[in-house]
Amino acid sequence: MTVGLVVVSHSRKLAEGSVELAAQMAPDVKFYPVGGTDDDRIGTDLEKAMAAFEAGLEEASGDGLVVLADLGSAVMTAESALEFCSEPDKVLLADAPLVEGLVAAAVAAQGGSSAAEVKLAAESVRFGPEPSDTAEDSQGRGEPIDSGVFELINPMGMHARPAAKIAGGLAGLDVEATVNGVDGTSIMELMSLAVGQGGKVKVEAWGKDSSKAVEYVRRLVEEGFGEL
Known part of the structure; x- marks a missing residue:
């Protein structure tokens, strides 16, 4: 098995689309898109996130999960789901741009990296040079x-x-x-x-x-x- 990847977004389409893109680079990685509310409106749902965490933990067979979120309240939802999940020590929240970070994380997971390494891969990417990178x-x-x-x-x-x-x-x-x-x-x-x-x-x-x-x-x- 490999590290599983959870995407928490305000939009079901955005979560599923991001996963669709990343899965092209990482066919062996398990993805868990979480987006929108039960009636398919824009928003986040704690129960959906918790269900994704538990499904991922069960299927990851000890390799753990890395979670990426799109905006502030999605991050809060992911943090709340982490508090209630059965194995919080096996779930890592990545502070990374959703799409680019997810793709980098997926490639790292496909290569057999640990959860900590996958998280680092997601957090290391950026859209442009930092001010110091002159x-x-x-x-x-x-x-x-x-x-x-x-x-x-x-x-x-x-x-x-x-x-x-x-x-x-x-x-x-x-x-x-x-x-x-x-x-x-x-x-x-x-x-x-x-x-x-x-x-x-x-x-x-x-x-x-x-x-x-x-x-x-x-x-x-x-x-x-x-x-x-």
Whole structure:
């Protein structure tokens, strides 16, 4: 089994749509979308969230659950459900953007990461650079500890699935990594590279897991991100 993922949203369609997207990257992961009220209005439902937690805990077989929520009251609903669930120590709430965080978490779970690592993968992604991530700061890190240049062989190049696999894996490592100069843990930034088949990606890494990061991307690229 793998870590299960619960999505708590104000909208049933948003919860189910987010899960539909993430499931494309992680076919072996169990998802539990919770959205809307019993009469299908916008809102959150504590009983639905509690039921999802219990179903996930039963099916996760000890691997645990990671929960993502869309807005403030959904977070409160998830927190309340956690208080009442049978095994609260096996449920982790992630503070992450719903869609991008869910995709990164799904990729990490698909790869066999622990619940803590899946949570970290979700929380590590972001939509754009933080104020400190300027070109000056990037240069201030000095030369990368490890690096590699790899040619994309998958037919569609750097689209959503490869970007999610790279970001999800790198987010779970103790490393700062860039791919063609952008944040390697940001799905959106990786997709913006628009590198096609035959194009090259340059990975540069700093930190304890720098060699693991470069090797991880190399393996993904050489395997065609599982798309060949």
